[in-house]
Amino acid sequence: MRRSTLGGQVAVTTARTTHEVPRVLAARPDPADVAFRWLARAAGVMVLLVMTLVGLFLAVRAEPALRKAGWRFLTTESWEPDAGRFGIAAVLTGTVLIALVAVAVAVPLATGAALYISEYAPRRLRTTLIGLVDLMAAIPSVVYGLWGLFLLQPEILVHGPRGDGLPRWIATYFGWIPFLSVTGADPRDPLSTGTLYTSSTFVAGLVVAMMVAPLICSIMREVFSQAPAGEREGAYALGSTKWGMVRTVVLPFGVGGMIGGTMLGLGRALGETVAVFLIISPVFVIQPHILQNGTSSVASLIALRYGEATPFATAALMAAGLVLFLMTLVVNFVASSVVARSRSGAVSDA
Amino acid sequence: MTLQSPGVRSTNVIDLTDAARETPRQLGGRRPEDRLAVIGAAVSSLAITAAVFTQLTPFSGVVGFLAFAFATFIAVYALIVSFDEPGPIVRDRLVAVLIHGAAAFLVAALAIVVGFTLWKGRQALTHANFFTEDMTAAGPLEPLSVGGIKHAIVGTLEQIGIALTITVPLGLLCAVFLNFVPGRFARLVRTLSEAMTALPSIVAGLFVYATVILSLGVGKCGLAAALALSVEMLPIIIRASDVVLRLVPGTLVEASLATGASQWRTVWHVVLPTARSGLATAVILGTARGIGETAPVLLAAGYTTGLNADAFSGPQVSLPLAAFTFVKSPEPAMVARGFGTAAVLMLLVLLLFAVARVLGGRAPGNLSRRAAAARRRRSAQDVRRMQARSRREARDDDIPTIWSTT
Numbered sequence: 001m002r003r004s005t006l007g008g009q010v011a012v013t014t015a016r017t018t019h020e021v022p023r024v025l026a027a028r029p030d031p032a033d034v035a036f037r038w039l040a041r042a043a044g045v046m047v048l049l050v051m052t053l054v055g056l057f058l059a060v061r062a063e064p065a066l067r068k069a070g071w072r073f074l075t076t077e078s079w080e081p082d083a084g085r086f087g088i089a090a091v092l093t094g095t096v097l098i099a100l101v102a103v104a105v106a107v108p109l110a111t112g113a114a115l116y117i118s119e120y121a122p123r124r125l126r127t128t129l130i131g132l133v134d135l136m137a138a139i140p141s142v143v144y145g146l147w148g149l150f151l152l153q154p155e156i157l158v159h160g161p162r163g164d165g166l167p168r169w170i171a172t173y174f175g176w177i178p179f180l181s182v183t184g185a186d187p188r189d190p191l192s193t194g195t196l197y198t199s200s201t202f203v204a205g206l207v208v209a210m211m212v213a214p215l216i217c218s219i220m221r222e223v224f225s226q227a228p229a230g231e232r233e234g235a236y237a238l239g240s241t242k243w244g245m246v247r248t249v250v251l252p253f254g255v256g257g258m259i260g261g262t263m264l265g266l267g268r269a270l271g272e273t274v275a276v277f278l279i280i281s282p283v284f285v286i287q288p289h290i291l292q293n294g295t296s297s298v299a300s301l302i303a304l305r306y307g308e309a310t311p312f313a314t315a316a317l318m319a320a321g322l323v324l325f326l327m328t329l330v331v332n333f334v335a336s337s338v339v340a341r342s343r344s345g346a347v348s349d350a
Numbered sequence: 351m352t353l354q355s356p357g358v359r360s361t362n363v364i365d366l367t368d369a370a371r372e373t374p375r376q377l378g379g380r381r382p383e384d385r386l387a388v389i390g391a392a393v394s395s396l397a398i399t400a401a402v403f404t405q406l407t408p409f410s411g412v413v414g415f416l417a418f419a420f421a422t423f424i425a426v427y428a429l430i431v432s433f434d435e436p437g438p439i440v441r442d443r444l445v446a447v448l449i450h451g452a453a454a455f456l457v458a459a460l461a462i463v464v465g466f467t468l469w470k471g472r473q474a475l476t477h478a479n480f481f482t483e484d485m486t487a488a489g490p491l492e493p494l495s496v497g498g499i500k501h502a503i504v505g506t507l508e509q510i511g512i513a514l515t516i517t518v519p520l521g522l523l524c525a526v527f528l529n530f531v532p533g534r535f536a537r538l539v540r541t542l543s544e545a546m547t548a549l550p551s552i553v554a555g556l557f558v559y560a561t562v563i564l565s566l567g568v569g570k571c572g573l574a575a576a577l578a579l580s581v582e583m584l585p586i587i588i589r590a591s592d593v594v595l596r597l598v599p600g601t602l603v604e605a606s607l608a609t610g611a612s613q614w615r616t617v618w619h620v621v622l623p624t625a626r627s628g629l630a631t632a633v634i635l636g637t638a639r640g641i642g643e644t645a646p647v648l649l650a651a652g653y654t655t656g657l658n659a660d661a662f663s664g665p666q667v668s669l670p671l672a673a674f675t676f677v678k679s680p681e682p683a684m685v686a687r688g689f690g691t692a693a694v695l696m697l698l699v700l701l702l703f704a705v706a707r708v709l710g711g712r713a714p715g716n717l718s719r720r721a722a723a724a725r726r727r728r729s730a731q732d733v734r735r736m737q738a739r740s741r742r743e744a745r746d747d748d749i750p751t752i753w754s755t756t
Contacts, residue, residue: 030612030613032612032614032615033612033613033614035614036612036613036614036617037531037613039523040523040524040526040527040530040531041527041531041535043520043523043524043526043527044524044527044528044531044535044536044539046520046524047520047524047539047542047543047584047588048538048539048542050581050584051542051543051546051585053557053561054546054549054553054554054557054581057557057560057561057565058553058556058557058560060560061560061564108452109452109455109456110452110456111452112448112449112451112452112453113449113452113453113455113456115449115452116449116450116452116453117453119449120446120449120450120453121453129453129457131703131707132457132460133456134635134703135460135699135700135703136456136459136460136463138635138638138639138642138699138702138703139460139463139464139642139696139699140641140642140643140644140670140692140695140696140699141642141643141644141670142642142644142670142673142674142692142695143463143467143642143673143692143695143696144463145674146467146470146673146677146688146689146692147462147463147466147467149677150466150470150677150685150689151462151466156412156413157413159411164411165411165413166413169414210459210463213456213459214456217456241438241439241441241442242442242446243441243442243445243446244438244442246445264547264548267548268548270550271548271549271550271551271552271553272550273550273551273552273644273645274644274645274670274674278674278677278678299550299552299645302552302556302649303552303645303648303649306556306559306649314564317556318556318560321552321553321556324550324552324553325549325550325553328548328549328550328553329545329546331548332544332545332546332547332548333541333545336541336544336545337541
């Protein structure tokens, strides 16, 4: 009999006693296998190295600026590194507000679309829709930026000399809510200018919402479709309507995925660069009025200023990048751990 | 009976005297009155909205019209349904309307984004020189018949090519590592690469700017941009292929190990071929993401108007960066070029998606009809080969064969 190509020799200990002793399975691994494992491990180390280096290099490069500014880096609004006055209070507020607007708009849309795909859509339409949503997530951000700059803002949201449209309407009727007011706007003045409502946190947030909605949608859809069939049938058998079934089975099951997907969308929205850059007109004061012209974000600050920066100003930009990096990292960590905890049956059989 | 699930025919009479004529009750589908309620509500909401917008108030605008019509539709529909259904069913119908609305809105948004870019890009795309010239001869005021984006196309292809040469082997190997050399270290790598999937692209650019350009002193070049894109694409490819590899049936892997194959042979001959279409999709998704990134290229490769085919020295522009730079100009011809470039970029992404679709993106072990036929042929060939060999061995050793010789 020919020897089969066993990966390792198996030492068999036969016991002469009556009660059986478990066999000792000492496998000496194949040299090729050892090499394979080391190669795979090396790839893992390499990836880990790259990922740590990102944070490390940013920190090292940002060190001179952070040393000079100290804790004031987090509380200063203006950005004049060479004059020694620089901080991210304004840009960070802008970043967070844009991301919050984006998530607030995207989450209801994405939830609806995800529920439609997983619960309501005909089977044949389902795969097409999944493909469309994935495609929407892959459309380059510069395309969304163009759409926002040339269609959404001038044609849909703020049109005409007086800036008629949704932002003006909200500011007129809901201006009593502090962050929705627009300073300098008088709804009764027929000569008031429309540019007051352009390039705002709100418009940038809407564009980013269109970018993150498909991302959130695809995560939610995945979790919703894993809701156990037995419990769905049970809800129906008790006489539940479809919405009753969704509310009592699918949504409680998918709540982790919903939170995680939302946070992943938030992480993506925080880091968006070009689409925001194209829409906003940068200001370096804290701008809490989301409908008003002028806001800023960390990513667009870097894209705007890196070109003509002196070495010290570059260090300051690196510091801003480091803060952005740490913020998205924390958001993503929390998000992926929430998603991972909620996901069941991630491992296949055997 | 007050509560009935939607669509159950309450008028269906079952004739128990003749068991043979018993028909199954229809549990799904829509009754004619459901359809009529939707149509009636739609017509009524359109009429009300039109009246409000043209006759009663000075409202205007497409967005306002659509929003008002949708709100009116919901109200009228709720009223109509509440005439002959109880509360839970009314709520069910209303939520269904909202959910359908959200899905339709998202699809419409996609159609508008794609359609708008193609429509605005058509002026530039119809000029043949748009694909064969670069921008050295085209000043800001030149018409569209001069200049093009050849340099950006070349730049994008080279940068994404270099990025793929780095990320595909490294990413796939890392995904294999996560699945087949498990342990605490693998878990750490998995967590970290999952957290990095949403790494802001500007941070990836800034990282390469800090390392390659500032620390190593290499000037801005296509290679630096490719490295930045790699940092961006690597976690995406790792995560997507990790998920695909996790779906390879464990029974297949154990069967392979049980036949005595070593681990790397199992990975190479069983796991990777089984997951091939999913892995291809993972790589394509990463490529689609990398190809559209603007910020890393902006920081790492700079902008140039001329063709630079050498990725290792000198600034090299890519498609998204070119589009970004063009539309910042106030000249209409430049903006048209920007839209043309964005349209080319989007068509490229669409093409990648079409390729991913053709390749399948199927779950492991779920074969297309042609692949299944090919596998059956190969399997039949193996049986013939083994039969031939066992016949030969039986002749040599005079041992009865285990294979049927028919």
